[in-house]
Every structure is written in C-alpha cells, then in structure tokens.
Amino acid sequence: AQRVTQPEKLLSVFKGAPVELKCNYSYSGSPELFWYVQYSRQRLQLLLRHISRESIKGFTADLNKGETSFHLKKPFAQEEDSAMYYCALITGGGNKLTFGTGTQLKVEL
Amino acid sequence: DAGITQSPRYKITETGRQVTLMCHQTWSHSYMFWYRQDLGHGLRLIYYSAAADITDKGEVPDGYVVSRSKTENFPLTLESATRSQTSVYFCASSESPVEKLFFGSGTQLSVL
Numbered sequence: 395a396q397r398v399t400q401p402e403k404l405l406s407v408f409k410g411a412p413v414e415l416k417c418n419y420s421y422s423g424s425p426e427l428f429w430y431v432q433y434s435r436q437r438l439q440l441l442l443r444h445i446s447r448e449s450i451k452g453f454t455a456d457l458n459k460g461e462t463s464f465h466l467k468k469p470f471a472q473e474e475d476s477a478m479y480y481c482a483l484i485t486g487g488g489n490k491l492t493f494g495t496g497t498q499l500k501v502e503l
Numbered sequence: 504d505a506g507i508t509q510s511p512r513y514k515i516t517e518t519g520r521q522v523t524l525m526c527h528q529t530w531s532h533s534y535m536f537w538y539r540q541d542l543g544h545g546l547r548l549i550y551y552s553a554a555a556d557i558t559d560k561g562e563v564p565d566g567y568v569v570s571r572s573k574t575e576n577f578p579l580t581l582e583s584a585t586r587s588q589t590s591v592y593f594c595a596s597s598e599s600p601v602e603k604l605f606f607g608s609g610t611q612l613s614v615l
Contacts, residue, residue, distance in 0.1 A: 403543070426601055438546075438593065438606040445601075480546060484600055489553055490536070490561065491600045495545035 396421050396485040398494035406500045407471050415466040415497050417455075417481030426484040427464040428491070429455055433477045441466075441479070451475070471501045506530050509594050509607035517615050522581045524610045526594030534597045535577040536604065537561075537569065539590040546593070552577055584614045 399418045407413055419425055429441040442450045444457045444464060455466045464481060481494040507528040516522050526535065537549040538561075548561030550569040558569050566588060568580045577596075581588055594607040 400545070430604075437608055438595075438604075440603040443601075486559075489534075489559070489600060490548055490551050491604060492548065492562075493538070493546040495543065 396483065396492060398481050398483045398492055400481055400494035400497050402497045404498045404500065406502060408502050409473055410470050413468045413471045413475065413499065415479050415499065417464045417466065417494060419462050419464060419483050421483060425457070427457060428482040429466050430480045430482055431477050473501050473503065475499060476501045507594065507596050507605050507607045509610050511610060512608070513611050515613045515615065516584050518585055520584050522584050522612065524579045524592055524612070526577045526579070526607060528575055528596040530596065531574055532596035532598050534600060535571065536595045537577070537579045538593045538595065539563065540593060541590050549579065586614050588612065589614045
C-alpha cells in the first residue's frame, strides 16, 4: 500500500534548537514527496517538495530511498515555526496527494 | 489565496440531513480535491476530480457525493449526515498534483 507515516503527533523544542520532523513512506517506484504546513489561522500551504531541492524558511528535506524517509529539518527553530506539518506523497498514478497524519511542532521560548 | 473559496465557513446540522459544501476556484485549475481533517487521522482524501465531469474516489468516500459540471466548482454533498462526519473539510485545487495544491480556508461541520 502507498502510504505516509509521521510517527510523532507532537514535537516540542526550544527556540534555537535543531528540529527534525520525521516522515517515512511506502511506495514502489520513484516517490514524489512534499511537506505542507498549516500555521495558526492560516490556510494549508506548500512548504517544499523534494524535486525542487530548495530550502524554504530555513527548512530542508532529503529523500533517502534506502530508509524510505523524507525527514524535514531546520538547524535552529524559531517561534514562528510553530505549526502543523504534513508530509505528503503523490499516489494514484500521479493523480492524487496522500497526506500523513501530521506533526504539531511547538517551539518554546 | 482568495482564488479558492469555500462556503459555508461553519455549519451545524442534524443526523440524517443532507448538507452541501461548496468550493469555487478562479484559476481554471484542472484538479480539485476534497479532504477531511480529523485529529489522529490527519488529512484524508474524500474525492478528487482531474477535470470537469471526471471524478474519482479517495480514501474515505462513503456517505459523500461530488459533482463537477463546471471546472471552477466542486461541491461536496453529504447525503444523510452522520455524527462521524463531524470534521473540518478542505477543498484544494491545482494544475497537477505534482504542482502546488492551493487550499481553501475550510468548512467546520458539526453533525448533532
């Protein structure tokens, strides 16, 4: 089955500490993966996608096919990073986006 | 983005009633999606549409009906609402799933 697993429901870190939000996937073939973010009182929005290999708001994510992972990382957490983060995988022959259960990141001062 | 709008923003209904959630986008995106967001389940796909008059089931389609007679509209109907359908519903659109999905602001539905 094609699925995305985010093992942590809640991740709490202190400001300035490194952040790693875990994402594992199950997919036969070349996966296309994304991170979406939902800030408080804002719409869900794309944070980054692995094809573009860009860094957004200091976040990066590397696709590790051996470990079937796409963890989201940031070296120094900021208060404004507090949000719900969703990992997502293209499935259904490229016609749909399947999301994980999400991780709530809380950055404490 | 104001280009995709959902209505109503909040809805309270009773079990057994029919409810329709509206979604409208102004970009002429080919793809449109309906997701529900629940604690512990994240975002789950209900239905999606690759073009006008083409719709397909997602993970949790039971109890829902969609139509897409026009590219810009993708209404979601709960034929006979149940309490388990209490959720936040998000509509999204994109030119392709591999491109950025644009989400609406959501409809919070309570079924009493």
